Amino acid sequence: MMGRKWVFAVLLLAWLSGGFAAEKRLSPVRLRQTALQYERGIAGRTDYGKAYRLYCLAAALGDRQAMYRLGWLYFNGRGVERHKGVALGWFRRAAKRGDRYALRMVHRFSGVRPKRDPRCPITRDPRRMDRRAVLAWARLLGRAFHVDPRLVLAVIKTESNFDPSALSPRMAYGLMQLMPGTARRFGVDRLSPVENMIGGVLYLRWLLRHFHGDVRLALAAYNAGEQAVHRYRGIPPYRETRRYVKRILADYRRRRHPVPKPLAF
Numbered sequence: 001m002m003g004r005k006w007v008f009a010v011l012l013l014a015w016l017s018g019g020f021a022a023e024k025r026l027s028p029v030r031l032r033q034t035a036l037q038y039e040r041g042i043a044g045r046t047d048y049g050k051a052y053r054l055y056c057l058a059a060a061l062g063d064r065q066a067m068y069r070l071g072w073l074y075f076n077g078r079g080v081e082r083h084k085g086v087a088l089g090w091f092r093r094a095a096k097r098g099d100r101y102a103l104r105m106v107h108r109f110s111g112v113r114p115k116r117d118p119r120c121p122i123t124r125d126p127r128r129m130d131r132r133a134v135l136a137w138a139r140l141l142g143r144a145f146h147v148d149p150r151l152v153l154a155v156i157k158t159e160s161n162f163d164p165s166a167l168s169p170r171m172a173y174g175l176m177q178l179m180p181g182t183a184r185r186f187g188v189d190r191l192s193p194v195e196n197m198i199g200g201v202l203y204l205r206w207l208l209r210h211f212h213g214d215v216r217l218a219l220a221a222y223n224a225g226e227q228a229v230h231r232y233r234g235i236p237p238y239r240e241t242r243r244y245v246k247r248i249l250a251d252y253r254r255r256r257h258p259v260p261k262p263l264a265f
Helices: 004-016 028-040 048-060 064-076 084-096 100-108 131-145 149-160 180-186 193-210 215-224 226-232 239-252
Strands: none
Touching: 028 048, 028 064, 048 064, 048 131, 048 193, 064 084, 064 100, 084 100, 131 149, 131 193, 149 193, 149 215, 149 239, 180 193, 193 215, 215 226, 215 239
């Protein structure tokens, strides 16, 4: 158990420094541009894994060129197993949004049956966001945002029990139970199951940076708000919040998390 003076020192430092982590609103254009640098080795060495994750995030936020680039990765087997069906699935998504190059590929390979990408299962329909898709996104977002996927899944289990259309009496919605203000804060559509996860992981990431990797304080703030944690100089004396932290730690079993690195996009 941490001493109260140590907890207060951490909170005071976080408060005075503004948490040193500003809210991160993702730009699909910036994500795609950074991914292209990794794909082509412009930013140093080629890293298809990072390129794929950033293209996937940009595509989830509606960027048609990112969808085309994902198709191109699968079509050429760059960092992923070559698969024309998955490639065509991405080309068709991009073509529907007006990408002319993707439309050419759709016409050229009209005999190929399109297939959904299981590693980047984009959907705006909660009915299609099954547990396998949630696991895929937890892994992808965890690696992209430097947040342990196991912590993400533990939060989702406690918040919504993996129900992408869960709605609380306080109007928190979705897998990560985002409030309208939190969704606006991180620039996501909380009604979209994928964007709900993106917003939730961004907020969890922000809290882990704000509280210097203290999982207990980050979870308490996720439940009750960071202001309440500052006000009480630790976990607020709310029964719901204390139960919440205890339930998640029973699954995650770690009180410290590496402070997430600054994002390059």
